[in-house]
Amino acid sequence: MSDYCSNFNKGLLNDIHNNYHNYTYGFPENNDNKLFEKLVLEINQAGLSWEIILKKYKELYKAYSGFNIIKVANYRNSEIKELLENKGIIRNKLKIFSIIYNAKVILEIQSNHESFKLWLDKHSFLNIEDWIKLFKTKFKFTGYNITKEFLLSSGYIEGAHKKNCKVYKEILRKCPKWYKK
Ligand SMILES: [Zn+2]
Numbered sequence: 001m002s003d004y005c006s007n008f009n010k011g012l013l014n015d016i017h018n019n020y021h022n023y024t025y026g027f028p029e030n031n032d033n034k035l036f037e038k039l040v041l042e043i044n045q046a047g048l049s050w051e052i053i054l055k056k057y058k059e060l061y062k063a064y065s066g067f068n069i070i071k072v073a074n075y076r077n078s079e080i081k082e083l084l085e086n087k088g089i090i091r092n093k094l095k096i097f098s099i100i101y102n103a104k105v106i107l108e109i110q111s112n113h114e115s116f117k118l119w120l121d122k123h124s125f126l127n128i129e130d131w132i133k134l135f136k137t138k139f140k141f142t143g144y145n146i147t148k149e150f151l152l153s154s155g156y157i158e159g160a161h162k163k164n165c166k167v168y169k170e171i172l173r174k175c176p177k178w179y180k181k
Helices: 004-009 015-024 032-045 050-055 057-063 069-073 077-085 093-113 116-122 128-138 144-153 166-173
Strands: none
Touching: 004 015, 015 050, 032 050, 032 057, 032 069, 032 093, 032 116, 032 144, 050 057, 069 093, 077 093, 093 116, 128 144
16 A cells, blocks of 8 residues: 555545545554454455445444454454355455454453553564564564555555655654654
């Protein structure tokens, strides 16, 4: 999504992107479930357009219990079967199993580090290569692009918005981790 902000400001994207570009992309999150949501959306996006993800957002939200980490981590076979059969979402077995696995990992992180956010904050000094190594050892389905996009979208690395975008200043006011360095 390296041109996402530029394309938005050039008017090349349709209205479905307004909310995401103006209020979500690149904004730091204080809530672990919101961070999990961003990770889930990025995993779902792999190989698809971001527009598909935004179009399916409501269905994804419902299907993954509002991106509640505890609920997703505890999905039983019947709930997994429902996800696999849900035509409203992205029915990719590997993505679905990875998301549930990652929810379990985040629960573990929460019990060892107080919160997913604090754990991410603690690693905010890392460069992108080390972030990717860290995510590869911890999570599933988090390759280079997915990890990078997740970090961009949640304000851990710089570059979601161009400096001349009006959202850039908004985000600076929220003190994203990349800006504090
Ligand atoms: Zn922008």
